[in-house]
Amino acid sequence: MSHPTPAPAPALHAEGIVKRFGRTLALDGVGLTVAPGESHALVGRNGAGKSTLVSIVTGLSRPDAGSVAFAGRPAPAPGDRAGWQSTVACVHQKSMTVPELTVAENLFLNRFGPGRLIGWRRLRQRAGELLAGYGVDVDPRTRAQDLTVEQRQFVEIARALSFGARLIVLDEPTARLDARGIQRLFTRLRELQRQGVAFVYISHHLQEVYELCTAVTVYRDARQVLTATVAALPENELVAAMTGDTGGAARRRPATSGPASASASAEPVLRTERLALRGAFAPLDLAVRPGEVLGLAGAAASGSTAIGETLAGMRRASTGRITVGGTEVRPGSVPDALKAGIGYIPEDRHRQGLIPGRSVAENATLTVADRLGPLGTVRPARTREFARALISSLDIRTSGPGQPVSDLSGGNQQKVVVARALARGPRALIAIRPTAGVDVRSKDALLAVVRRVADEGGAVVIVSDELDDLRVCDRVLALFHGRVVADFAHGWSDRDLVAAMEGVGERP
Template identity: 75%
Template sequence: MDQAAPPAVQAEGVVKRFGPTVALDGVKLTVRPGESHALVGRNGAGKSTLVGVLTGLHKADAGTVTFGGEPAPAFGDTTAWQSRVACVYQKSMVVPDLTVAENLFLNRFEENARWISWGRLRKRAERLLAAYGVEVDPNTRARDLAVEQRQFVEIARALSFGARLIVLDEPTAQLDARGIARLFDKLRELQGQGVAFLFISHHLQEVYELCTAVTVYRDARHVLTAPVTEVAKEDLVAAMTGERAAGATAWHAAGETAPDATAEPVLTTEQLSLPGRFEPLDLQVRPGEVLGLAGAAASGNTAVGEVLAGMRKAGGGTVRVRGRAVRAGSVPDALAAGIGYIPEDRHDQGLVPERSVAENATLTVADQLGPWGTVLPSRTRQFARSMIASLDIKTQGPEQPVSGLSGGNQQKVVVGRALARDPSVLVAVRPTAGVDVKSKDALLGVVRRVADAGNAAVVVSDELDDLRVCDRVLALFHGRVVATFDSGWTDGELVAAMEGVGERE
């Protein structure tokens, strides 16, 4: 990292208002060439608004932004902004049905040419990918790439415009441990070429693994900038939340009383299987118990959660809730049996973004909102207000489009809908992906309360913080259970089991 070179980006005194709301209140940020700089803060802290200012989507009301010592381009000059900065979002922006080569040069296939030479386009793509060490076939359809490969393609596209600053917005939210390792290796390579990264993440361990500096925003204001090595994790959490971390995470443990091993199970599976995804699985989850299914993306744990919720049809075996058989592959029957579901991807599976908070919250209880199959708006709003209050959702009201909420509050809407029918079993797949520390506490606290009320919960995740709420954790590797842990496990032994190291039954 060249300390003498002008910063890749420098923002000073940036103010941004949306009507009466102050989204940024005189914030600052400096990212140097070849640096990975973390920007952290709770949902609503101002991170996304700053990214909008830095990428030319929002015009600041006050303050200055420079790239490489030069003033930021004029607002609306898209080409000039693309040559300075790009953002790789949590939700991939590649076009899935186009090839890698077509995505890399979208809207600029052949300059001053009357037709497109697909051969030349592939060659250009090969040269671009080779220049940055991205091992992807230019002829591959984007939909067939792994998540981190799609991110590499987006980064390479941004660099092809001349940008030397890449904003990474929750880049690991959909990656397993191996994908994260590959992504971080590539980022370090690019840092060696002078590329700067602004890394936005709610996973603080990743900040310590990748970044050299960290900036904290809270309530639209700048709170802290420091070398990562000089900030303890508890101090970083305190800066983000405005309170010491000791009390905030005290619930991250199993229930105080062990579930009654003699009680009739709430959830039972017998020889449940899905060929190619997971081997026959026998589960018994008792009242008051939170069961964790730990594993990386290829472990099969997500497929187990989807089968339990009726999102996939099992290849064999049975699922029962309080003795009642659940019809395989039927979401309505799973709901009727008492299974609530928090999906892995709230964007694609959890929300209807153009609909209101109230409409999203009541999708599973439409039959309860009026007589003879009708839906009364007054009942819909009443239900939504109750959910907003119980989960502390930050919103303008039930009528606000859910797309206008922060990520953590969107996830609370998804959780609220899963709880709407008072489920006997709550299945939560990576329930805290892409949410801040405070929201993570609240969401996992909800999972714990479901079990404490005499029901059962299943948490499917590779996030250690998600799994600390569990009374018992099964580690899956390549579709089979390789280890079982009671509460009190250590990070090292659980990660080793998820990675298939030192398997034990």
């Protein structure tokens, strides 16, 4: 009598995972099960818990509760680097290769062999054999910095597999690939699946989930809300699971923000004509009128951030023009953008927004140094006076203008960044993810300040994929792969906007 062959153990089985960071519950009893040779999508809006789960299943952090197993065996012990490397790997959106080293050196980094002498010819030969075995057509002698994004991803996947890992986490792998690159990546992934390699696929582009994956798990607000077979799950149900918006009802701007004050007949404060940046976004015509807050909604690869940075002079457009109040702004020039009346809130306050060793006053007045003293000098007393007005206006919780900005909370640091953007009284304000990394109360306060710029007759552009940021907007343009795919009037629904941002119905 023959017995049925037992099903192989899951490549990954995580169950009941709980993770807290202080008082924040990042994961609330979630799970994820991935079969050998399966591409399993893990999706959810920002803050849903995806990144925290990935850090746990790749050994970077430990859960407060729950269990993780690979191929039926418990996860390696914390600190067992070799054990984790031979089990699972993550290929991040930002390459983790060492740019100055060759492909061969990156593949065998920290394992060149016994002894102090390295046999370079043998190393390159081993690298060539490894790459060929996984169908990666790259010269082992090439430096990583000279590879395309696509090639670097293949090298990182090959390196992970060379340790024996049979589970690979792909975090937004197509964010910087064109349509042909995406199809080449998918072809290679399918080949590896046939060899039994399993993938956890994280992407903001839902059409990729339907093209590549057989199963999908949705996280929302730190909880697991859905696991389903992709083929049996309509796109609208997947979007509804991500947003919690099952009925498609409009989510309107909070009443405290006031009605839209823009007039369709008013001359635009900020205008672009055929503005484009090669490789980032297609020609774009914008017209933002006095009293209007325009949202540019899209994920990392949508081009929305590049548009915001181009408007602020951080990038030089390939074609087109920008005007403020009818006056053309010199492209790619931050000083000219400031002079024209463009204020700018950057995406990353730590990297682009603040000088940590300086005071609140110095950070808040960086854009108005020419107004703080005669003949290019800066008078400390005038700096403090100017800063006190900004501190009061934005309710920045600080001991005074002289306090180091690094001593403030995240929300108050962000208010300093906003204060600097508003210091010159801008006619147009460009805000890129203005509430990133701040608490709920600070979010409301920051968005109220941004809204106030419009209510006082200015024009505002908010670049974000956070729905709460976009709720203060009078109009929202959804972007996907560098082009506008939908235009939403005030009163949009979460489900419809997310579907547009995620590319539902779009094909690369």
